[in-house]
Amino acid sequence: MAEESEVIRSRGGTRxxxxxxxxxxxxxxxxxxxxxxxxxAAARITxxxxxxxxxxxxxxxxxxxxxxxxxxEAIFDDVFGRAAELSDDPLQILLIALKLLAEVxxxxxxGHPGCLVATTAYQDRLFDAEVRALNREGVAAWSARFRGHxxxxxxxxPPTRPVNLDDLADMVTGVCEGxxxxxxxxxxxxxxxxxxxxxxTFIGMLFR
Amino acid sequence: MAEESEVIRSRGGTRxxxxxxxxxxxxxxxxxxxxxxxxxAAARITxxxxxxxxxxxxxxxxxxxxxxxxxxEAIFDDVFGRAAELSDDPLQILLIALKLLAEVxxxxxxGHPGCLVATTAYQDRLFDAEVRALNREGVAAWSARFRGHxxxxxxxxPPTRPVNLDDLADMVTGVCEGxxxxxxxxxxxxxxxxxxxxxxTFIGMLFR
DNA sequence: GTTCCAACTGAACCTGCGGTACAGTTAAGT
DNA sequence: ACTTAACTGTACCGCAGGTTCAGTTGGAAC
Numbered sequence: 151m152a153e154e155s156e157v158i159r160s161r162g163g164t165r166x167x168x169x170x171x172x173x174x175x176x177x178x179x180x181x182x183x184x185x186x187x188x189x190x191a192a193a194r195i196t197x198x199x200x201x202x203x204x205x206x207x208x209x210x211x212x213x214x215x216x217x218x219x220x221x222x223e224a225i226f227d228d229v230f231g232r233a234a235e236l237s238d239d240p241l242q243i244l245l246i247a248l249k250l251l252a253e254v255x256x257x258x259x260x261g262h263p264g265c266l267v268a269t270t271a272y273q274d275r276l277f278d279a280e281v282r283a284l285n286r287e288g289v290a291a292w293s294a295r296f297r298g299h300x301x302x303x304x305x306x307x308p309p310t311r312p313v314n315l316d317d318l319a320d321m322v323t324g325v326c327e328g329x330x331x332x333x334x335x336x337x338x339x340x341x342x343x344x345x346x347x348x349x350x351t352f353i354g355m356l357f358r
Numbered sequence: 359m360a361e362e363s364e365v366i367r368s369r370g371g372t373r374x375x376x377x378x379x380x381x382x383x384x385x386x387x388x389x390x391x392x393x394x395x396x397x398x399a400a401a402r403i404t405x406x407x408x409x410x411x412x413x414x415x416x417x418x419x420x421x422x423x424x425x426x427x428x429x430x431e432a433i434f435d436d437v438f439g440r441a442a443e444l445s446d447d448p449l450q451i452l453l454i455a456l457k458l459l460a461e462v463x464x465x466x467x468x469g470h471p472g473c474l475v476a477t478t479a480y481q482d483r484l485f486d487a488e489v490r491a492l493n494r495e496g497v498a499a500w501s502a503r504f505r506g507h508x509x510x511x512x513x514x515x516p517p518t519r520p521v522n523l524d525d526l527a528d529m530v531t532g533v534c535e536g537x538x539x540x541x542x543x544x545x546x547x548x549x550x551x552x553x554x555x556x557x558x559t560f561i562g563m564l565f566r
Numbered sequence: 567g568t569t570c571c572a573a574c575t576g577a578a579c580c581t582g583c584g585g586t587a588c589a590g591t592t593a594a595g596t
Numbered sequence: 597a598c599t600t601a602a603c604t605g606t607a608c609c610g611c612a613g614g615t616t617c618a619g620t621t622g623g624a625a626c
Contacts, residue, residue, distance in 0.1 A: 414584080
């Protein structure tokens with residue numbers, strides 16, 4: 151049988167390949183600075199090939215953000231799912247999940263490559279209201295998830311100090327985002343994981 | 359006497375005006391997406407005027423980052439200076455400083471406009487090693503400052519749990535950066551201040 | 567074995583951007 | 597009166613950027 155030719159025709163994988171290449175560049179240089187020429191050169195296709203997959207450059211931005219949000223949801227599903235199998239106590243589940251999350255980002259080959267939500271937020275004047283709404287709802291969904299877990303924790307273990315659970319839910323996202331900025335600015339691939347673990351310590355302190 | 363004409367000649371203020379306009383645009387769209395044409399139009403000067411002040415576009419980037427780091431240092435000096443006048447206890451000084459910091463960012467007219475360190479970190483492939491080093495050292499200086507305060511706090515009030523003070527110092531920066539991302543992504547100008555205050559709660563808990 | 571379609575290629579187009587060159591102008595300082 | 601800083605005005609350049617579209621290819625279905 152004919153083995154899978156990787157170059158001649160890629161049978162549907164091209165779009166994903168374009169997006170992988172584009173995402174890496176966008177996270178390192180920004181959206182406007184990432185040229186279609188550079189993407190198609192790296193993907194070994196022509197410019198026309200790019201425009202077969204994306205109607206224009208903004209369609210690429212939207213597709214990247216949508217895919218990124220789905221991938222992140224999948225990671226959280228995985229991490230909280232695995233945590234829920236290891237304990238029945240809401241606090242333990244949350245603490246285990248944060249530990250697993252720290253491990254996931256620590257084990258990424260070159261550290262976390264960067265968050266598309268953050269880049270989009272820092273370049274939002276480039277995009278239309280739809281993309282901005284997508285970004286807003288993506289972060290809101292993360293916060294809602296964390297907030298759900300935190301409510302379960304708080305009922306089982308009343309916090310030792312009054313804290314706003316909405317703010318605390320946002321802080322999980324915020325510490326991740328801040329950790330990535332630290333990691334990139336300091337060129338220290340362990341910074342994000344350490345920030346997550348420190349937040350974990352604080353959450354452990356709070357509910358006990 | 360001739361009153362100060364604000365338009366005809368700005369007596370040295372032009373360079374600052376260029377930088378103000380450029381910074382706002384860079385924080386909203388990214389560096390590459392901010393064109394010189396657009397800057398000079400907003401600053402009501404000509405292109406030649408721009409190149410009189412900056413040898414090229416990268417010189418603008420460097421100048422923006424240098425100025426931003428100085429401004430941030432000034433804010434921290436102010437906040438910790440005022441806090442030190444209100445207490446002698448290291449913990450109280452730190453807690454007051456964080457409160458004041460939250461107030462400062464809360465009272466900004468449209469919320470915090472964004473951190474140049476974060477944009478630079480997320481677009482570092484656009485810049486040379488010098489700018490990247492500037493960014494790294496800027497964040498390192500913030501961390502060193504916070505770390506100094508934290509050491510004083512820890513000797514006066516041993517922490518109730520073992521934590522790495524380097525990570526905690528980084529977290530002050532990280533929570534600010536994460537708070538800005540949240541603020542931009544959620545379009546909620548209060549997010550950053552609330553994140554700082556929540557970190558303050560955690561620090562209060564830790565050293566007691 | 568023609569027809570059909572998805573997945574491209576090739577070539578051209580045009581705008582806008584960063585940057586240059588350089589001569590002239592204005593007002594403040596000395 | 598002379599000098600200097602801080603610009604303006606105009607013209608130009610090369611090229612890289614996004615976009616368009618007519619045409620090609622190769623596998624699958626009938």
